[in-house]
Amino acid sequence: MSFQLHPQLQADTDVIGEFPLCLALLHKENIGPWVILVPKVANLQELHHLPMADQQQFLLESQTVFESLEQLFKPKKLNLGALGNMVPQLHIHHIARFETDVAWPGPVWGNTEGKQRSEQQTQQLVQQLAQAFQTQFADFKVN
Structure with a gap:
């Protein structure tokens, strides 16, 4: 079976582009920059189910996201989370947090109000x- 994005992730997000993995x-919610990385592997639920080389690739891609969020937005804190209780497809949240x-x-x-950013704000972000991502990671592709 080939990779397909879970319908809830499709509904809640806009595509930025693709890393190799x-x-x-x-995320559409207007709480701040909230990037979600989804490994393009069918039926994947847990990060440790990836081969070690793919786990290392994920770390490189995650680092690129966090370094970009840090440089662009100067957040107070960066949050990383992979809950998956409602959406079983492995997806890892990278959230820039501000006081x-x-x-x-x-x-x-x-703990949010569920407000979404405007289409113009979304496209700009x-x-x-x-x-x-392209500046830091040569193999990042914009769709």
């Missing part, structure tokens, strides 16, 4: 992130 998505965000200092899950 992961699809890079931007001014609605959920601070708690977790974003269940997608372009900004894609450019930063």
Whole structure:
């Protein structure tokens, strides 16, 4: 079976582009820059189920996301999370957190207002992130 993005992830995100291993998505919620990496592997639920080389590739891609978020937005804290209780497909959240965000200092899950950014804000943020990812990671592709 080939890789397919879970319908809930499709509904909740916009595509930024693709790393060699992961699809890079931007969460639609307007809490701040919230990138989700989804390994393009069918039926994958846990990171440790990937071969070690793919786990290392994930770390390189994750580092690129976090370095980009740090450089572009200067967050107070960077959050990393992989819950998967509602959406079993492995997806790892990379969230730039600020003392001014609605959920601070708690977790974003269940603590936001559910507001989405405008289409213009989304496109601007997608372009900004894609450019930063391409600058740091030569094999990043914009769809």
